[in-house]
Amino acid sequence: MSEKEQSVNTFAHEVKLENNEVGVMALGGLGEIGKNTYAIQYQDEIVVIDAGIMFPEDDLLGVDYVIPDYTYLVQNIEKVKALVITHGHEDHIGAISYFLRAVNVPVYAPPFALALIKGKLEEHNLLKKTELHEIKPDSFLDFGKLSVEFFQTTHSIPDTVGVAVHTPKGTIVETGDFKFDLTPVTNQYPDMLKMAKIGREGVLLLMSDSTNAERPEFTKSEAWVQKSIERIFDRITKGRIIFATFASNLSRVKMAMDSAVRHGRKIAVFGRSMETAVNNGRDLGYLNISDEFLLEPSDLKNTPPDETLILSTGSQGEPMAALARIANGTHKQIKLQPNDTVVFSSNPIPGNTASVNKVINELEEGGANVIYGPLNNIHTSGHGGQEEQKIMLELMKPKFFMPIHGEYRMLKIHSGLAQSTGVPSDHIFIMDNGDVLALDGEHAHPAGHFSSEDIYVDGGGIGDVGNAVLHERQKxxxxxxxIVTATINMQTKEILSGPDLLSRGFVYMRESVDLINDGRRVAFGTIRKAMMSSNADEGSIRQAVIDELSHYLYKKTARKPIVIPVLIQVKSN
Amino acid sequence: MSEKEQSVNTFAHEVKLENNEVGVMALGGLGEIGKNTYAIQYQDEIVVIDAGIMFPEDDLLGVDYVIPDYTYLVQNIEKVKALVITHGHEDHIGAISYFLRAVNVPVYAPPFALALIKGKLEEHNLLKKTELHEIKPDSFLDFGKLSVEFFQTTHSIPDTVGVAVHTPKGTIVETGDFKFDLTPVTNQYPDMLKMAKIGREGVLLLMSDSTNAERPEFTKSEAWVQKSIERIFDRITKGRIIFATFASNLSRVKMAMDSAVRHGRKIAVFGRSMETAVNNGRDLGYLNISDEFLLEPSDLKNTPPDETLILSTGSQGEPMAALARIANGTHKQIKLQPNDTVVFSSNPIPGNTASVNKVINELEEGGANVIYGPLNNIHTSGHGGQEEQKIMLELMKPKFFMPIHGEYRMLKIHSGLAQSTGVPSDHIFIMDNGDVLALDGEHAHPAGHFSSEDIYVDGGGIGDVGNAVLHERQKxxxxxxxIVTATINMQTKEILSGPDLLSRGFVYMRESVDLINDGRRVAFGTIRKAMMSSNADEGSIRQAVIDELSHYLYKKTARKPIVIPVLIQVKSN
Structure with a gap:
């Protein structure tokens, strides 16, 4: 029997998996930081891991976020057994509503992620339509041919797990996001024994987080940050402390709360995501803060400043978040006071540096003391550096390796680390989204590709904004x-009214009277001349107006506005 | 005589300088990195230091650069004796054409800056109209009451000087951009003896570069970078080396060229600004490279890869620069080859990180080996850290201090450093652009303010783009x-044609037929209803269309396009 005849799974876009092969693929997450969505397939079973969004780069004007193209899963919907979630960050759960609208399958998620997912599904009216399951690190899911177990890891959000998918051909491990924080301030330790157990039993393929592959280090523990935070609370005895961090970083929230309680400060929580995180954290038992230490916003004015901690969103300089509004004086409940100390327990994500600096400048100009930056030891990454990536490789001792969760250069460095721990280079696969890796237990090889284009979400629209629309927005x-408006009579070759010019985003019309008047004359002459042509039609007149007016405006202003002729044809009576 | 009567200089915007006072002011450079333009005034003499541009932040859509408002100088044009230039970076000379069009005064600049200035003035047809003077570190300019001397400093461009303006009330020192590079690879050492001489003679006010005030360190020397570059050339024995850096950083260019010559590589120069820098550097004697080591672009294909160095622009990920085009395969003369090594001898400026990473990813995907980032020791800053800022304070021992060249938080930290070296806090002035500081030799006090708004340059327009236009561009x-087009007859209340909808940057029209058709119906109903109103006029109909259609489109798409009604009125016969 030829290889061709043996094939049972021939999908669109030439994915070819043999009956004895496990397929591993990413719908998102390779060559990028964001929209993590991985799938493991064996015969008629598919398990999907994570359903993340990506935040758009600056040139995707008006795009709210980017999601994967789920077509491959839709085409194989009857095979998809589950969506398994590793943790509750947006690049792992942010697209879940779009995912479930395309592929409504049972969702398995750890508690903190599950609480956030419920909020999202409620907003999208999907809560009742979705089968949700809570998983714990010792959960075991059996789908028939595929089964899934988990191992606890540490990251910058509670309840983070790695996933081991057992297949008849071997075990595929997807680490999720991880660091080895051996002194976590939560009681959630990285379960190295379980990782070692999985590794000892044999790992066919390790898919491991590459985010910090550029850093030749062991990422510092949250306990190290805790000391710095405690020192700040020791030192700042006058005025309020305003503490900003990622809402989902409950370790950081817990440390700030604990230090506040120890220093006789009560806590007010601002910003929607921070309120949600604190509520979820208390419900799930990760924040043991009693009501007596919490302030309502309205209590703030009656609480002495040196007995106040304000927990706030906006550590990335987000212009609508609580902190930016405090900084620029538009926050309704919080006005800057002398002796306010603002702590940024965060590092700016690339792209946010200017926004963060703006907020810091405004806070300092407003008289606040601001503690920020790497020198203050108030932040550590949630991802492991090279040393931790090597530890993961050592614990799992995989036969094959696929670096995931990173831009190309990170994946490449991570490949080098894998080689340095003994994985042969021909057992390492740097793949693209949509590439399929086939594994039969002994060998691994690329097995085709499916479409994995970025899908842009803009407002209520999914995929209705593409490059042409974005190019127009760019222009x-x-x-x-x-806009050039004129009423014309094509039979008599007359211009009955206009042309009039109106503009948006071009120049101040009132201060550019000559430009506009001359532009009208150019348009008038162009329309008249174009109408006189023997084969004149609306299209040719429009094009002539675009060409001539664009040329004129560029000559006068060195700008290239989009010229839109609106020609109204009136017939002779 | 009252203070008021004594005043000789009462300018617009309430600047008040007494006859016995020196005025010090910034038109740009305070609270920002960019558009450095400082002025020292005594009675009827003004000396201006630098004429820089600022690159626009991301939200200034379509703006090419930002320049200061020169109105104060225009109003006092007969007093302005000179524009003195400290060095040739864009944030110090980039606005010189705009400056000279407003205030055509003699320009004094060191050789490398002067060469760049000549290029700019030629482009703007100003070369013949401008009086240009070359200055050397030992030049002395005497304008009558004010005189100017210079001291050599080190920075990331050749020929950088600090400026001492001697006034009858004391000496004002403006450092320009500086670091203390004690082992510069050029032979331009920081002239600490001259600084000390100026300091010993007495400095009334020190205005000092605050760029690296956040860094508690002594910035590393270029000699340290040189070792890393030499090691790279030692190690890379196969394939071409492509070396990218700021063109104006002639030290870096020189080091790469020297290493190339030592390793038997010939040099090809790509990118317009790199070509200019190399030409200027050779003309001025800073690059002693003989013709035999230089390649024409056409020689490249006949030169063995391991005997080739390509010097390129684009180290900041600029999409149109040579390196980005090499990376994405659109460079006409250079295609990536196996064994190419690309060196980024630079750090991304905040805001450029994503672009730089994109180019790195593309280069690596194209098979190149890329050397970048702080771990490779291939870049050092051109600005001194806190230790060097304190050395400058110690050498100058100023009576008063004004931190310049920095965002607010940097100015604030620099103030703290000044205090730590003994300047009393009430002798330190953190000012805004347009603020005037008055000094009589003994005391210093704020003396009013003039308008110093940002002026936006967009294409050929200066200041004709403001917040309203930018807000439209944002939307x-x-x-x-x-755009909604309709022909209406207000007398008969008829809609004669339309309404038709056309859009740009909103949705794909062809794939949104229902949305557009329903939108037309909404517009039709709205126009008809609005026309029926007893006091209907074109304005009220237009507004109704905007309101109703915006509401409809938002409900359907969660987007808010600008709705522009174009209503053509036709009269009854």
């Missing part, structure tokens, strides 16, 4: 537009 | 626009 954002 | 960039 509009640079130089605006000019 | 257009997010959701595009929808």
């Amino acid at each position: 509009l954002s640079q130089d605006g537009l000019v | 257009l960039s997010q959701d595009g626009l929808v």
Whole structure:
């Protein structure tokens, strides 16, 4: 029997998996930080791991976020057994509503992620339509041919797990996001014994987090941050402390709360995501803060500043978050006071540096003392550095390796680390989203590709904004537009009214009277000349107006607004 | 005589300088990195130091750069004796054409800056109209009451000087950009003896570079970078080396060239600004490279890869620069080859990180080996850290201190450093652009303010783009626009044609037929209803269309395109 005849799974876009092969693929997460969505397939069973979004780069004007193309899963919907979630960050759960609308399958998620997912599904009216299951690190899911177990890891959000998918051909481990924090301030330790057990039993393929592959270090523990935070509370005896961090970083929230309680400060919580995180954290038992230490916003004015901690969102300089509004004076309940100390327990994500600096400048100009930056030891990454990536490789001792969760250069460095721990280079696969890796237990090889284009979500629209629309937005954002209106009679070759010019985002019309008047003359001459042509039609007149007016405006202003002719044809009576 | 009567200089915007006072002010450079432009005034003499641009932040859509408002200088044009330039970076000379169009005064600049300035003035047809003077570190300029001397400093461009303006009330020192590089690879050492001489003679006010005030360190020397570059050339024996850095960083260019010559590599120069820098550097004697080591682009294909160095622009990920085009395969003369090594001898400026990472990823995906980042020791800053800022304070021992060249938080930290070296806090002035500081030799006090708004340059327009136009561009960039066209007869209350909808940057029209058709119906109903109103006029109909259609489109798409009604009125016959 030829290889071809043996094939049972021939999908669109030439994915070819043999009956004795496990397929491993990413719908998102390779060559990028974001939209993590991985799938393990064996015969008629698929398990999907995570359903993340990616935040758009600056040139995706107006795009709210980017999600994967789920077509491959939709085409194989009857095979998809589960969506398994590793933790509750947006790049792992943010697209879950879009995912479930495309592929409504049971969701398995650890408690903190599950609480956040419920909120999302409620907003999208999907809560009742979705089968949700809570998983614990010792959960075991059996789908028939595929089964899944978990191992606890440490990251910058509670309840983070790695996933081991057992297949008849061997075990595939997807680490999720991880660091080895051996002194976590939560009681959630990285379960190295379980990782070692899985490794000892044999790992066919390790898919491991590459985020910090550029850092030749062991990421510092949250306990190290805790000391710095405690020192700040020791030192700041006058005025309020305003503490900003990622809401989901409950370790950081817990440390700030604990230090506050020890120093006689009560806690007010601001920002929607921070309120949600604190509520979820208390419900799930990760924050043991009693009501007496919590302030309502309205209590704030009656509480002495040196007995106050304000927990706030906005550590990334987000312009609508609580902290930015405190900084620029538009927050309704919190006005800056002398002796306020603001702590940024965070590092700016690349791209946010300017926004964060703006908020810091504004806070300092407003008289606050601001504690920020790497020198203050108030932040550590949630991802392991090279040393931890090597530990994971050593614990799992995989036969094959696939670096995931990273841009290309990170994946490449991570590959080098794998080689340095003994994985042969031909057992390592740097793949793209949509690439399929086939494993039969002994060998691994690329087995085709499916479409994995970025899908843009803009407002209520999914995928209805693409490169042409974005290109128009780009042009509009640079130089605006000019609309030329005229009423014409094609039979008599007359211009009955206009042409009039109106613009948006181009120049101040009132201060550019000459430009506009001359532009009208150019348009008038162009329309008249174009109408006189023997084969004149609306299209040719429009094009002539676009060409001539664009040329004129560029000559006068060195700008290229989009020129839109609106020609109304009136017939002779 | 009252203080008021004594005043000789009462300018617009309430600047008040007494006859016995020196005025010190910034038109740009305070509270920002960019558009450095400082002025020292005594009675009827003003000396201006630098004429920089600022690159726009991301939200200034379509703006090419930002320049200061020169109105104060224009109003006092007969007093302005000179524009003195400290060095040739864009944030110090980039606005010189705009400056000279407003205030055509003699320009004094060191050789490397002067060469760059000549290029700019030629482009703007100003070369013949401008009086240009070359200065050396030992130049002395005498304007009558004010005189100017210079002291050599080290920075990331050749020929950088600090400026001492001697006034009858004391000496004002403006450091320009500086670090104390005690082992510069050029032969331009920081002239500490001259600084000390100026300090010993007495400095009334020190205005000092605050860029690296956040760094508690002594910035590393270029000699340290040189070792890393030499090691790279030692190690890379196969394939081409492509070396990217700021073109103006002639030290870096020189080091790469020297290493190339030592390792038997010939040098090809790519990118317009790199070509200019190399030409200027050779003309001025800073690059002693003989023709035999230089390659023409056409020689490249006949030169063995391991005998080739390509010097390139684009180290900041600029999309149109040579390196980005090499990376994405669109460079006409250079295609990536196996064994190519690309060196980024630079750090990304905040805001450029994503672009730089994109180029690195593309280069690595193309098979190149890329050397980048702080771990490779291939870059050092051109600005001194806190230790060097304190050395400058110690050498100058100023009576008063004004931190310049920095965002607010940097100015604030620099103030703290000044205090730590003994400057009393009430002798330190953190000022804004447009603030005037008055000094009579004994005392210093704020003396009013003049307008110092940012002026936006967009294409050929200066100041014709403001917040309203930018706000329109912002809206257009997010959701595009929808134009509604209809011909109406207000007398008969008829809609004669339309309404038709057309859009740009909103949705794909062809794939949104229902949305557009329903939108037309909404517009039709709205126009008809609005026309029926007893006091209907074109304005009220237009507003109704905007309101109703915006509401409809938001409900359907969660987007807010700009709605522009174009209503053509036709009269009854």
